[in-house]
Amino acid sequence: MEYKYEIVKYNDKYPAKIFLQNKPGKRCCTSLHWHKAFEFLYIIDGNLNVKNNSTVTSLKSGDIYFINSNCFHRTFTTELKNNIKYLVVLLSYEQLLKYYPNLYRFKFNPLENDCAKRKITDLLKQVSVLFEEKTDGFEIKIHSLLLDIYYILITDCAVESSEKNQSANNKDFEYVKSAIEFMGKKYKENITLADICSKIGLSTSYFSRCFKNITRTSVMQYLANIRLESALREIVEDNKTVTCAAFDNGFASVKSFIDLCKRVYNCTPKQYKNNYT
Numbered sequence: 621m622e623y624k625y626e627i628v629k630y631n632d633k634y635p636a637k638i639f640l641q642n643k644p645g646k647r648c649c650t651s652l653h654w655h656k657a658f659e660f661l662y663i664i665d666g667n668l669n670v671k672n673n674s675t676v677t678s679l680k681s682g683d684i685y686f687i688n689s690n691c692f693h694r695t696f697t698t699e700l701k702n703n704i705k706y707l708v709v710l711l712s713y714e715q716l717l718k719y720y721p722n723l724y725r726f727k728f729n730p731l732e733n734d735c736a737k738r739k740i741t742d743l744l745k746q747v748s749v750l751f752e753e754k755t756d757g758f759e760i761k762i763h764s765l766l767l768d769i770y771y772i773l774i775t776d777c778a779v780e781s782s783e784k785n786q787s788a789n790n791k792d793f794e795y796v797k798s799a800i801e802f803m804g805k806k807y808k809e810n811i812t813l814a815d816i817c818s819k820i821g822l823s824t825s826y827f828s829r830c831f832k833n834i835t836r837t838s839v840m841q842y843l844a845n846i847r848l849e850s851a852l853r854e855i856v857e858d859n860k861t862v863t864c865a866a867f868d869n870g871f872a873s874v875k876s877f878i879d880l881c882k883r884v885y886n887c888t889p890k891q892y893k894n895n896y897t
Contacts, residue, residue, distance in 0.1 A: 666704030
């Protein structure tokens with residue numbers, strides 16, 4: 621199971637990487653990952669959930685969602701058999717940095733500005749049509765629309781990061797990535813916060829603050845989420861029982877596994893499996 625930093629390769633004709641997804645919900649469930657690019661989702665048809673750090677948001681047709689640079693996120697849905705059509709736009713951090721040299725000091729909140737949200741929704745809708753139809757000159761127009769989105773982000777949606785968040789520097793981020801890699805290898809074992817901190821050479825108090833500042837969730841909650849994904853996959857793919865999947869993936873009890881599944885997916889592990897079959 622991978623929990624990795626994603627290196628985004630942008631299109632050479634516009635400053636983004638664009639996907640137009642149209643597939644069953646069970647193929648829209650991604651693992652936790654992060655990247656330097658800013659990400660927009662635009663739901664064309666269907667329902668999709670996004671977990672951004674510790675916050676889960678449900679999206680429906682016509683909705684958009686924004687993910688700031690270096691935020692841990694994943695997509696999932698409980699409507700596993702239904703087709704979901706949505707646009708993914710990964711905007712180049714480096715391109716925006718050319719116009720906004722102090723970019724590292726800011727985050728963006730386009731979902732909290734109604735006017736900006738309406739404008740960006742319309743622009744993403746145009747991008748989706750152009751990207752799907754691929755008429756002559758579509759890449760030129762997409763480039764123009766993306767620059768409009770950059771402009772709206774800079775002029776209407778920039779918010780200076782808090783001092784607390786600014787303290788999460790590159791070194792702290794490396795600590796967090798190392799911890800996630802360690803958890804990804806050891807999550808089936810009975811590892812503790814002390815074990816994780818010992819591996820990366822930090823005190824539990826400092827690292828707990830560092831991890832929470834960057835991921836917006838606790839170390840042990842993040843570990844529980846890793847265990848949840850693995851256990852559910854084994855129930856679906858390997859036909860394991862709920863009990864075996866729970867204990868084979870490091871859960872202290874079957875109840876803790878079921879309770880977490882209900883919080884994240886709004887269903888029990890058995891119901892989750894039934895949605896796949």
